[in-house]
Amino acid sequence: MPKPMPLNTRLRTAAELRFEALELRRTILRMAADKGEGYVAQGMDIADLLAVVYYRELDYDPADPAWSGRDRFVLSIGHYSIALYAVLHRIGYIPETKLDDFGLNGADLALSTFDDQPGVEITGGSLGQGLGQAVGMALGYRLDKHPGRIICTLSDGELQEGSVWEAAMAASSHRIDNLVAVIDCNGIQADGPTVLDIEPIADKWRAFGWDTREIDGNDIEAIMAAFDQLRERDGRPKAIILRTTPGKGIPTLERRDRAHFVRVDPNEWALLSEELESNNG
Template sequence: MEKIALKAKAAQIRMDLIRMIHTAKTGHTGGSLSNTDILTALYYRVMKIDSNNPKWEDRDRFIASKGHSVESLWCILADLGFFPVEELNTFSQFGTRLIGHPNNKVPGIEMNTGALGHGLAISVGMALAGKRDGKAYRVFCLMGDGEQAEGSVWEAAMAGSHYKLDNLVGIIDRNRLQISGSTEDVMGLEPLEEKWTSFGWNVVSIDGNDIEALVDVFESAPAIPNKPTLIMANTVKGKGVSFAENVAHWHHHVPSGEQLELALAELSAAIEGYKQEGQVR
């Protein structure tokens, strides 16, 4: 998919997830909005996947270690045909497969995740298996920035470097807000890039809501042989919905009917803008 089309697709996914959260009356709105561009770039442009063959042996692997922000992932998997779009209406309802964290009973989900701090360790194991099996697939692991306070993240980071896993790409959704406020107030992380560099990773810092930049860095990884890549994706919590942007309250908040309509209007206008930009180009 062309980069300008990816921008419109990301706006569409944001519309879908806002509707889904409103219908379910629950969900992690802010973090799902912030990570939508990351997932859109991966799923519609970068990763080798096949919705008709979810267990394809040579597929790229994606682990949502930041499992609570699953809403954008559910919407993307449905849009790509991993399961019926209509199933999104069951999100977080009794008996559904689409619970509030990734569930590997759903095609396209590699592992159940959500207990923060263990996704990267799983990804290290998958990447190491790929190396030892002579496979060309890559493993992408999306983490939250609040998650960086978990010690197991750093054990996995050390292992990824030790085993020279250049088929491993870690991504931090660095929106600087968690449920209880600023990450730097809750548990200071800085200098975060230097910490990952000291653990032997190739660190690339980008605007995590810039799809063109995301595509470029994903497609170029690994830039350094024998080193895992860490992408510091600097994002805006609640991205795409003006009244939710950079507001910690929207970490886990459900839009009212009026807020839903405002959000959909903003995102619809964004899609029209991207269409016009594509025509100009």
């Protein structure tokens, strides 16, 4: 079963990962361009995490998405599909031709994730369904003495779903330590800024028995350090609270009030692209 990932897809340095995050942001912009709207802000805010996860943390086979020896990335927040599809394209699972059809009628790549696409582990559109499935996968791996890990990404708004906490309680109760939950706290949800008082988020995860770190989620070095600190298989599930900025990397999007599902005028795309390049050049 163990089949190590080719070394050329494992980026080790922060500079390399930062470059890959920029490539992801470029890809995301390209997928969204000319469609007038989309979950672009979420894609931008999570690009740094995905660069670290896919180019440093996960073991997988670029030639075989179904390789049984793989680590698994479970994206609970299905509306972040634009970011997941961007990275799955970058690692070779999704051909370039599919990117431009993203979100269009009949396209394979929809505005929300479906697990019939290569590399997509769960169908994630109905929030609150990812962590429990990640717990099940972690239990399955443990039963098989599989060395792999499960990394599950949720969002702060999603923490309002009770099923998240059912899964959080089960994970620590079953002493699962091959699972990392990453909570993208970008402070926005469908109705605007986070609509309930959900802080203190890190304390909640600690109270549920999770070994927890809270970091700047758009700081590549901080993300690398958090994963490094949470490698130990010590009978505790791990959580990383990512504090991110919606639209990160594109100042116009970072300033936009209604960032959950952004509207972009046709003439704005070129400007956004210029901002991305000048801001990260």
